[in-house]
Amino acid sequence: MPQILSTSDADFEARFATLLTLKREDATEVDDEAAAIIADVRTRGDAALVELTERFDRVTLTPGTLAFSPDEIENHIAQVSSEDREALSLAAARIRAYHERQVPQDASWTDPHGAVLGWRWGPIEAAGLYVPGGTASYPSSVLMNAIPAQVAGVKRLVVTVPTPDGIVNPLVLLATRLSGVDTVYRVGGAQAIAALAYGTETIAAVDKITGPGNAWVAAAKRRVFGRVGIDMIAGPSEILVIADKDNDPEWIALDLLSQAEHDTDAQSILITTDAGLAAAVGQAVEELLQTLDRRDIAAASWRDNGAIVTVADLGEAAALADQIASEHLELCVADPEALAANIAHAGAMFLGKWTPEAIGDYVGGPNHVLPTARSARFSSGLSVLDFMKRTTMARMTPAALAAIGFAAERLAMSEGLQAHGQSVTARLSRLNGPRR
Numbered sequence: 001m002p003q004i005l006s007t008s009d010a011d012f013e014a015r016f017a018t019l020l021t022l023k024r025e026d027a028t029e030v031d032d033e034a035a036a037i038i039a040d041v042r043t044r045g046d047a048a049l050v051e052l053t054e055r056f057d058r059v060t061l062t063p064g065t066l067a068f069s070p071d072e073i074e075n076h077i078a079q080v081s082s083e084d085r086e087a088l089s090l091a092a093a094r095i096r097a098y099h100e101r102q103v104p105q106d107a108s109w110t111d112p113h114g115a116v117l118g119w120r121w122g123p124i125e126a127a128g129l130y131v132p133g134g135t136a137s138y139p140s141s142v143l144m145n146a147i148p149a150q151v152a153g154v155k156r157l158v159v160t161v162p163t164p165d166g167i168v169n170p171l172v173l174l175a176t177r178l179s180g181v182d183t184v185y186r187v188g189g190a191q192a193i194a195a196l197a198y199g200t201e202t203i204a205a206v207d208k209i210t211g212p213g214n215a216w217v218a219a220a221k222r223r224v225f226g227r228v229g230i231d232m233i234a235g236p237s238e239i240l241v242i243a244d245k246d247n248d249p250e251w252i253a254l255d256l257l258s259q260a261e262h263d264t265d266a267q268s269i270l271i272t273t274d275a276g277l278a279a280a281v282g283q284a285v286e287e288l289l290q291t292l293d294r295r296d297i298a299a300a301s302w303r304d305n306g307a308i309v310t311v312a313d314l315g316e317a318a319a320l321a322d323q324i325a326s327e328h329l330e331l332c333v334a335d336p337e338a339l340a341a342n343i344a345h346a347g348a349m350f351l352g353k354w355t356p357e358a359i360g361d362y363v364g365g366p367n368h369v370l371p372t373a374r375s376a377r378f379s380s381g382l383s384v385l386d387f388m389k390r391t392t393m394a395r396m397t398p399a400a401l402a403a404i405g406f407a408a409e410r411l412a413m414s415e416g417l418q419a420h421g422q423s424v425t426a427r428l429s430r431l432n433g434p435r436r
């Protein structure tokens with residue numbers, strides 16, 4: 001059974017606080033396991049990758065077969081049906097059009113003293129894109145990672161993807177072709193993150209790692225941050241649906257299950273103002289669960305991490321939503337824009353009952369690599385900006401230096417940093433002659 005809560009319950013606060021801690025995403029044991037895997041890959045490189053891939057994905061590789069060869073890629077792609085090609089191309093086109101609007105502008109201006117100031121944007125050089133593949137395959141995640149990177153102008157794009165039992169979805173490889181990926185490595189989990197961060201004999205280290213994954217992937221990304229950049233913590237999926245009484249319980253139940261079926265560590269929560277809808281959705285979830293191929297995963301996620309919360313009004317719902325800061329937030333209410341205006345924290349919002357979260361997973365256009373485990377309180381979904389850096393620019397003229405340099409001298413003196421101050425003084429002296 002999922003958690004059944006009401007804000008009118010005497011123990012609501014305590015139970016809600018527990019709900020916020022249910023996900024295993026940052027559990028200590030997962031973190032310890034990820035740390036051990038990273039240390040192993042750092043020490044033993046390819047040999048560790050080969051061994052860990054055999055242990056976790058049941059695939060026997062050699063350093064020479066860690067990467068898909070161009071011929072293998074072509075042979076897999078040849079199997080893709082025209083219907084699947086068309087669907088993937090439509091998704092790619094919409095994702096590209098959305099992300100092209102994110103390209104930032106350089107800026108440059110002359111201030112009143114004549115100093116030229118501004119900033120310049122440029123791409124990072126090499127990105128490692130993690131594409132999950134442990135229990136499901138994610139061609140859509142290839143597009144969501146690689147298209148913003150390509151739009152940003154990243155020079156080297158590599159993908160790592162686990163291939164359990166040696167199986168790869170050919171659409172994953174087609175997606176890499178559609179989005180400018182240079183190399184695809186069949187490695188997953190914390191070991192893939194370690195290889196991208198530290199490099200091995202075969203896999204060259206990258207500057208930044210992006211992409212979603214399970215709890216081990218998320219923990220590994222946390223750990224390698226600093227050695228390389230990371231986009232965010234994009235761990236096991238989450239959905240929060242806020243619904244009023246005018247909803248079809250089956251639609252809401254399917255939306256909750258759409259994220260529960262990703263992972264036993266996923267989390268699906270319904271907040272509703274209507275007790276009748278709460279009960280009907282609870283029942284619909286139980287019935288629909290039985291029809292899903294991935295019912296074992298979805299049932300475990302719903303049972304262990306799921307919740308149905310009844311609230312007095314949408315104001316209460318908004319306040320709880322900000323605390324949950326869910327990866328996905330569906331607003332199935334009469335005036336979703338008004339409710340959205342009251343909520344600050346969510347990875348992505350889906351407005352109105354005709355916008356199922358799954359549209360955002362595939363073809364909406366916005367990115368589906370999104371912050372989880374409450375990190376939407378301080379981070380955003382993947383974008384072109386994640387693959388770019390901003391460098392500030394400043395050019396002083398003698399007049400500008402003469403006008404503002406004295407303040408730098410004073411501040412340097414107060415910090416006790418003599419060379420700083422003198423680097424300004426030396427120039428001012430040239431302008432004005434030595435000062436007494």
Ligand SMILES: NC(=O)c1ccc[n+]([C@@H]2O[C@H](COP(=O)([O-])OP(=O)(O)OC[C@H]3O[C@@H](n4cnc5c(N)ncnc54)[C@H](O)[C@@H]3O)[C@@H](O)[C@H]2O)c1
Binds near residue numbers: 136263
């Ligand atoms: N937040 C997002 O933006 C987003 C987007 C898409 C998918 N996801 C999430 O991605 C995840 C995909 O998970 P997945 O498992 O299918 O694929 P995955 O590729 O993330 O993980 C598979 C790998 O996990 C490692 N692993 C599994 N069990 C382990 C263990 N006991 N110890 C150490 N390592 C272990 C293995 O190396 C395996 O190759 C799901 O949680 C899904 O919800 C999140």
Ligand SMILES: N[C@H](CO)Cc1c[nH]c[nH+]1
Binds near residue numbers: 212
């Ligand atoms: N819902 C996932 C993000 O949490 C993304 C995805 C890809 N395919 C299906 N779903």
Ligand SMILES: [Zn+2]
Binds near residue numbers: 237258259262358361
């Ligand atoms: Zn999904």
